[in-house]
Amino acid sequence: MSHQKFQDCIDECVACAVACSHCATSCLQEEDIKMMSRCIQLDLECAAICRAAAEVMSLGSGFSAHLCRVCADVCKACGDECAKHDMEHCQACAEACRKCAEACEEMATAA
Amino acid sequence: MSHQKFQDCIDECVACAVACSHCATSCLQEEDIKMMSRCIQLDLECAAICRAAAEVMSLGSGFSAHLCRVCADVCKACGDECAKHDMEHCQACAEACRKCAEACEEMATAA
Amino acid sequence: MSHQKFQDCIDECVACAVACSHCATSCLQEEDIKMMSRCIQLDLECAAICRAAAEVMSLGSGFSAHLCRVCADVCKACGDECAKHDMEHCQACAEACRKCAEACEEMATAA
């Protein structure tokens, strides 16, 4: 199994991890942080799992599909939360999560 | 959900990640690396997933059980491979994998 | 260079990363999150660098000392911030940061 066939999914995972970390740190500077606490929490969980999925796919691992299954789920949860907030960083993160969930879903099903 | 209830499992994941990285780098210095290539490969996959499981549990994530499910599986695969080799680093890694698989299995079932 | 001589420093880095992630997620559940925003931010930066330092040392890398130099600095910054807050998770994190900074400082100087 080569990492080439994983390349699109790797790219989405990596972009999503960056968007989540950026969203978390941006939420921390918002006026009403309280309202953002669940968003920050899910950002951190999603970033951790996206990074792991990207690393494992880069290694061409046979466990990639299993990790992508979990990654699709956390991306959906994080994206749903981010979508509730109007800030640019939340909307951008929601979009990155949506695309990553889709790519991971495909990977999880195909493998 | 607090990280306290996850503490034992976190400790095993972290110890296993360190043992895997150390095993990989030690295998690279062995005379017959060819024989160790599958061991190194699984070490890298296992280390990546153990690190992610530890991080996600430290965050008290609701996705911990799902990640621990994958972690238990990769630990078993890596531990089985390491157990075939007599070197101290492989035997130590096999033992770390065995303990981590057990802790993750319990976490995956309990949650 | 073996990872054995790095073992104490690895242990402190790993414990500090876990304490930081736990502190961040606990801060997010506090009544006055606003007051904790800098603490959460530094927790996240510190956790990321501690995890990297532990991984690089586990690999017996020649770059360990350079990474420990940065790790000591972020641990000091994070520990100083955590020490200002009375919550148990902040005090525990401050102590983990203090011990990790000390171990990394030693590693950075010795190498």
Add this chain to the structure above:
Amino acid sequence: MSHQKFQDCIDECVACAVACSHCATSCLQEEDIKMMSRCIQLDLECAAICRAAAEVMSLGSGFSAHLCRVCADVCKACGDECAKHDMEHCQACAEACRKCAEACEEMATAA
């Protein structure tokens, strides 16, 4: 400090981490692994540090420049080693390392 100004450097770090992991796993499948052992070792060190640099920059951390300093150094070491080998994965990794070293160098100096 926003993550936008870091975006190019983040992209290079992330691409380099993926190239390094892919190079390591590809080297493990080569006929003469012995010859590749230093390449694999540096790939692993470089991937770990690139991932950390990308994460820390995504968080808009004040420690980004310090980490980019270390990242530039490991990228140069890894790129020099990869450049010695004719395989496509090594040449691609050497190029990713060269671009990442350049971006990190700039980040380290500018900050």
